[in-house]
Amino acid sequence: MQKVKEVLNRHGNSKDNLIQVMLELQNLSGTNSLPHEWVEFVAVELDMPLSRVYSVITFYSMFGTEPRGKYVVEVCKSAPCHVTGAGSLLAMLEKELQVKPGQTTEDGVFTLIQSACFGACDISPAIKIGDKVYGNLTPEKLSHIVNTYREVQ
């Protein structure tokens, strides 16, 4: 818990910084997610009901409550991406990665999820891999991008 304490202290033990705290903790976790006991610790330290903290971390798809792969692949499910072909991107990813949304590939590299709009409607259909946004996609282009991540491994 020392790690968690340090992060909290750096952010002044303030409720206002909950999201920043959680992002840093997730990066420190090694599982690309927020361990249950860390979340409980943060709730106690910030004097927030655990249900409220859980509310925040389930609202944002960038947070995981279960261990996730090294890269989280987020397919936008909002309307603009939907009409420009997000469905075919998702189908292609499911086939390529052999997982359904919410699942992690066997090698632990990718977790596929669907997420709310991340503001890339101008280049829809768009996806996110980790922090990076990719737009104006077709299944072919995306397949190429995913492969570059694979090759790095």
Place this chain on the structure above:
Amino acid sequence: MEMINVTIDGIAVEVEKNTTILEAAKKLNINIPTLCFMKGVNEPGSCRVCVVEVEGWRGLHPACVTKVSEGLVVKTSTGTVREARKNILELIMSNHNRECLSCSRNLRCELQTLCNDNGIDRLPYNGKVEKGCIDTSGPIVRDPNKCVLCGRCVSVCSKIQDVGVIDYAYRGAHMTVTTAYEEGLAGHDCINCGQCIKACPVGALSERDDTAKVWKALENQDLHVVVQTAPAVRVALGEEFGYAPGTNVEGKMVTALRRLGFDRVFDTNFSADLTIIEEGNELLDRIKNGGKLPMITSCSPGWIKFCEHNYHDFLENLSTCKSPQQMFGAVAKSYYPIKADVDPKNVFVVSVMPCTAKKYEADREEMQVDGLKDIDAVITTRELARMIRQAGIKFNELEDGKRDSILGAYSGAGTIFGNTGGVMEAALRTVADKLTGKSLDAIDYTAVRGLAGIKEATVSIAGMDIKVAVANGTGNASKLLDRVKSGEAGYHFIEVMGCEGGCINGGGQPIIKDKNTTDEVKAARIKGLYDIDKACVTRKSHENPEIQKLYAEYLGEAGDHLAHKLLHTHYIAR
């Protein structure tokens, strides 16, 4: 106060600045429908059922949170408004489990009324999101598939009760109200107060139905089934049968219970008197012998669990007395069987309570004596009404019945246990007589009465100043204890009831459908109890003849070994 002129549906009205359109319309007897709105508690303006048109403004606006301004012209029932409301309701219904006929809230459901009043004659949309399983882990049952996401339970749980065990999770179509990690309520800090049930407009929250258990016991010829009814039940049960809030229906209730088949009809008021003897004795003992002060009452199981979770420093301050419900059970399975010549093992004790936390309390492991559970089944006021209807009893036509002896006599003091300040007042009536050695006539302690969240008083008795405080609603209890903890305030004796207004507003009481009248209903139920108190032959617990007999024949002195074994308990830091 600055006044503002507005016109609503063609009628001019002058209202104070900062009035909402909803409130201004109410002045004109125009009823704008609402769903998520609970004044002062939940005002997110999110359900949009209350939308209205405002001249010169674009779009539709929620009346519940839109403040009036000078010259505003509002229309509450144009074609556009009616169409929008219908559409909103159709969408809410699209993801609502519509099994109305088998729902515990059928005929008392706000959404049902809204649909009925707003011309919903078809349900064109069919949502497909499943929100998860029904939580039956504790006395409070949650069905997320009936939830309409109004947020009223969330607000009451966190803002009024300071518990915060439920909140929204996820977003968009997947949004749901749940506990952290979707574990059942029983695995969390839920205090089982049931205030969420009372806030819920639909049947997404309800109490665990224990009526089947009671029916089964009533049909078992080997069992001797006795029933106790809490003070607050008699002034609220009538609401289920069309009586005005606060009407005392004790007589009809007694007759109804007999018709249901209970072998003896007793009263929790009796054991409330018993509680006062033990608790008063404990208080005097703590004051005289340097015990831990302030002493805090322990009758409210919601409050007790709240304290066990959040205020470990105060566990020793809690009176060791069991609550009246549990004291009744302990006596009904020890003293009563001797007097009635029945086997204690065959005595089945049913409680009718205004409270959902009483179901939890009855199941606590320490609430048993010599292997016999004090209480075998707990039903709420609402569940009793259900049983009476199911049995085909015409409640309103019943003759008044009388309580059975020997656990049925009560004083006015035992009666007012059902409202905030009542336990304090009852205790003071007895403590004052004990300290002065006289039978005092001035026994109305009005300073501790009323609906204020926290009440304080200093009472001079026999040259001694006793400082007391009363909190109702666990949120107010938090505030009070924080002040005690910081040294800002000091008392000898504190009464805490887990629900606002006390047991009369408990989580098991009849649902108040119009949430705008909650305070009036609370006040009426409280008045009902004080009216009974005034009419009682004796208004002090220690003058209850059946209590005197119980001590003389069986218990000995208050706080003695046997009384301790039967009537006292301990608490656990959770």
